[in-house]
Amino acid sequence: MKSILLTFIALFVLLLAVSQARVFGQTNTPAPTQSVPSGAPATGGGSLSR
Amino acid sequence: MKQFIIKLSLTIALVLAAVWLFEPDSLSFQKTTGRQTKAAVIKKEPETGLPVRLIIPKINLDAAVEQVGLDSQGRMDVPKDPWNVAWYDKGFRPGENGSAVIAGHLDTATSAAVFYQLDGLVPGDDIYVNDDRGKQYHFVVSNKESYPFDRFPLEAVFASEGRAQLNLVTCQGVFDLSAQNYSNRLVIYSEMEE
Numbered sequence: 001m002k003s004i005l006l007t008f009i010a011l012f013v014l015l016l017a018v019s020q021a022r023v024f025g026q027t028n029t030p031a032p033t034q035s036v037p038s039g040a041p042a043t044g045g046g047s048l049s050r
Numbered sequence: 051m052k053q054f055i056i057k058l059s060l061t062i063a064l065v066l067a068a069v070w071l072f073e074p075d076s077l078s079f080q081k082t083t084g085r086q087t088k089a090a091v092i093k094k095e096p097e098t099g100l101p102v103r104l105i106i107p108k109i110n111l112d113a114a115v116e117q118v119g120l121d122s123q124g125r126m127d128v129p130k131d132p133w134n135v136a137w138y139d140k141g142f143r144p145g146e147n148g149s150a151v152i153a154g155h156l157d158t159a160t161s162a163a164v165f166y167q168l169d170g171l172v173p174g175d176d177i178y179v180n181d182d183r184g185k186q187y188h189f190v191v192s193n194k195e196s197y198p199f200d201r202f203p204l205e206a207v208f209a210s211e212g213r214a215q216l217n218l219v220t221c222q223g224v225f226d227l228s229a230q231n232y233s234n235r236l237v238i239y240s241e242m243e244e
Binding site: 035036037038039040041042043044045046047048049 | 120121123124125126127128132136138140141153154155156157158159160161162163165166197199202204205208209219220221223224225227230231232235
């Protein structure tokens with residue numbers, strides 16, 4: 001019985017540790033504030049090059 | 051008594067596990083840190099306004115600024131009017147610390163457009179941006195580069211942090227009729243004068 005109790009306490013502590021790690025992991029990840037496009041703008045129609 | 055403690059512990063552990071699995075933020079020990087996380091990612095209202103005009107005295111340019119995001123291919127979009135310029139509104143604002151990007155057409159299928167003289171700028175030339183709060187920002191050209199369109203340094207042009215910069219982009223090079231695309235992109239780099 002004692003071992004079952006210890007197992008559940010250990011499980012609870014582990015759960016607490018994992019959930020805290022998740023939260024701190026999010027806090028340390030910088031928020032993406034700027035978005036980089038996948039390509040340069042298509043700013044020409046071609047009349048000056050022909 | 052012993053059995054009661056075991057059952058109580060078991061019940062608490064199971065309830066907490068269930069709550070954590072389905073709604074992690076609802077646990078009291080996470081509430082404080084959860085709020086801090088959200089507070090950290092909320093973007094403060096920028097001190098600079100939205101750009102409304104781009105003025106470059108050397109090439110007699112005084113153009114309205116459109117706001118654009120991405121086109122259907124994920125590229126920076128372009129101004130609808132060839133005599134307007136377009137500010138990339140998913141990036142930095144002119145005057146903010148970081149590189150703001152404004153693009154303009156070199157030409158259309160039938161005529162020149164707003165940035166057809168942009169290549170005439172050299173380091174030291176002045177650029178001004180007016181925002182919608184009546185403030186004017188003064189930038190000075192620091193560099194100009196031409197890149198093949200498929201080797202455009204996107205991160206460097208769009209995502210540089212640090213000092214307030216303004217990068218102007220237009221087409222350059224040879225027009226590929228089949229692809230309807232110029233071979234190069236010209237970038238005028240400028241830095242804000244404090």
